[in-house]
Amino acid sequence: MYCFPSSGWFFVCLKEDQRLPMPMASSPRINSAPEKEDGLIGKVFSNFVNKNITQMALSVPDESFFPVARLNKCLQTAAKTLSAGGTGYDDIQGNLRLRKNVSKWSFTWGGNLGVDELVTTSGAMHAISLAFMALTKPGDRIGVESPVYFGILQLAKNMGLKVVELPTNPEFGVLPHDLESLIGEIDICLLVSNFNNPLGSCMPEENKKSVVEILTQHNIPLIEDDLYGDVYFGTSRPKPCKAFDKEGIVLWCGSVSKTLAPGYRVGWMAPGKFIKSILKLKLFHSISGTTVTQEAIGLFLENDYYEKHLRQLRATLYSNSLHFIRTIADYFPEGTKISRPQGGFVLWVELDKKWDTGKLFDKVLSRGISIAPGRMFTLQSQFHNCLRLNYGLPWSDKLEQELKLLGQILKEE
Template identity: 50%
Template sequence: MLLKKEPLYLHIANLIEEQILAGTLQLGDKLPSIRTVEKMHNVSINTVKQAFLLLESKSLIESRPRSGYFVSKTSMRRFALPTIGDLAAAKNIRPAEDLIDKVFNTLKQDVTQFSLGVPGDNMLPIAKLNKSLIKVISRLPDGGTAYEPVQGSPNLRRSVAKWSMHAGAHVTEEDLVTTSGAMNALSNCLMAVTKPGDTIAVETPTYFGTLQLAKSLGLQVIEIPSHPITGLELDALKKVLHKIDICCFTANFSNPLGSLMPEEHKIELVRLLTDYNIPLIEDDLYGNLFFGPSRPAPCKAYDEAGIVMWCGSVSKTLAPGYRVGWVAPGKFKDRVIRQKLLHTISTPILYQEVIADFMENGRYEHYLRNFRNRLYANCMQYQRSVEAYFPENTKIAQPQGGFVLWLELDAKIDTAALYDRALQQKISFAPGRIFTLQDRYHNCMRLNYALDWNDQLENDIKRLGNIVKSVL
């Protein structure tokens, strides 16, 4: 029997990986350019790019704008990846509302805010947004006091549609509906296509807001295991697909794992759900905060039947408090508009126009590029500090983008109890228990790294690590 020949891109990737693991290529070393590798192996540029993308997906190499590819810092990481959660239906629901309230109550307190997924003020373009605000107020004939069309600001929808081309989603302004942030988009979508008693599939661990929203609508929840690097486990989803009425997933940089679904997984997911006629709410809140060479496509890019409701917002990139979001609801557009009309009538026009103006005139791509570079540098600093100051058996995620970091501690640790001790020292984090409806993740925590890195921040991570050690 003939053996199947190894694909050329895989052969090239394996050669480079062997050199990295053997120490021939070391931390920070620059790789030969794509053109050089193309000539060395007499292959196409696309073959070399595919090999480099595979190495990037393993975090063995990293791309630096206008500089090339380098051996990644995370290729030398010491700590293991977190454990993959189990497939579980929400029969044994364990409420976490009190713990969530406790975390949110620190919002305006004088603490190091590792807990909430909100960028620090000094990471945001506040001065430029203020300029846009003044300009918009002066040109709006009613100063922003009147109702807008239910579908939302045409200027904002047009700007978002233009930016969707970067993601490969190809939506028009008529495909979009504006919302009061991403959570309002998720809420409108769920109310538009579900009824009490329906079953929703989510990743595990997943954003606690999605879980609380599903519970409030009377939905049954099935938590699907998610890999720290590649995200949603499709094989686990297939086992329960016949029980599911709707899915809500984050394909690009999930919260809290920071995982990224490979393109072929997204294509298969959309195909599966299309075959079963199951709607997919896609939370793409972190999609623009990628660490790779280009923005990953959302599932929406592969949606031909209109089953994907693609949700986005500027809450993680520009202005959390503006509460400006949107959704491309596909074939459910009319239902979503009716839900919006019923619950909010319209969304405030002023901040939508400010965001539209900034996206058009505020050098948005230039700002995002700098923001991503700062986030990536912070992610590396956090990982190094955790490895330096936390116990040796700590497990740490490897985010591909976004700005949250998931840690799994010794099984004896209860991070809900640990939270109270940390807060006494003016340090706040998000306990792992809030990211599930099951009785698990007690020994996990999520850290926000969208904060300005300095000696004080490193010292706070060190103090947090010492608190963990003291419990052990």
């Protein structure tokens, strides 16, 4: 039985024999040449706006989970409050109201970030792009988790970086001793320390502290994507690596794209000692962010709407995760392994080695279901028998039947 403040009690019974084992820790090859591009990512996302397909492939909660009416009111207020209705450019560093409230929010996890330490961006990927441009040159080696969000892989590849995929534990992420053993192979590091996409792993605090110490000792910057940290299922928000950064080597990146309003394209970063380089790049590339939406999100945070929304979102997502895990345990074939994230909204499923989930994608798409094949989350020849599922969808009889259908298709082979 679990209690979420202001959201009620949830009771879920999972028999021990229904609990599937966790996926294996990854063992990527170091200095492996990237696999040839096969167009899988484009194929998967060519249908992402199709309302007739159940979008288990996406890594964003359903639109029905967002507080649209409250956001609309904040937008209206923002347009009235801002000079010229928000049609002009904002300060290069970003909307002051938004930065003030992100600064205030950072005190909940021990970041204690000042307003002048923050730069607003057009989402977390924009922040990561700025960090790549500021800190790397073609040929540099970037260490990332394996598996990792395909957008990060594609960005690194397009910028001429050599991707070094690090061994990753499905529960605890990159372990400090694995990072230390490969420290000579990387020039920069990018980690999703809280509820990695797609594994859902979360680094223990001691590991985060050790990782920051190791990277600081070797003067290696860490780009930290903390996009999912607010969607935790425990009693308190897990600290990001940034909370242990004493020398300014961590570039902490966040946004509301996964929790509140993906279409607003509002994000931020705390670039540490690299802030001057980031501001220079932002000036050249975008000058200013979206003035009205940044002000609106600043208002939303300022009035404590965000925490109330998050409490309900976390309760819903946690309940959904248990529904998904139980249904998969009941209906998927023997030998299936599954992650058990303590936050976020994606599950990583490992099937028998005989499966190619790229081919499975085609089969289930014809039945109105979209999944994310595991090959999308690596540049190497691995994870062909894995898939990522989004449980950030309204739980219903229809969704349960579609999961059962997915299991039935797997059992028929």
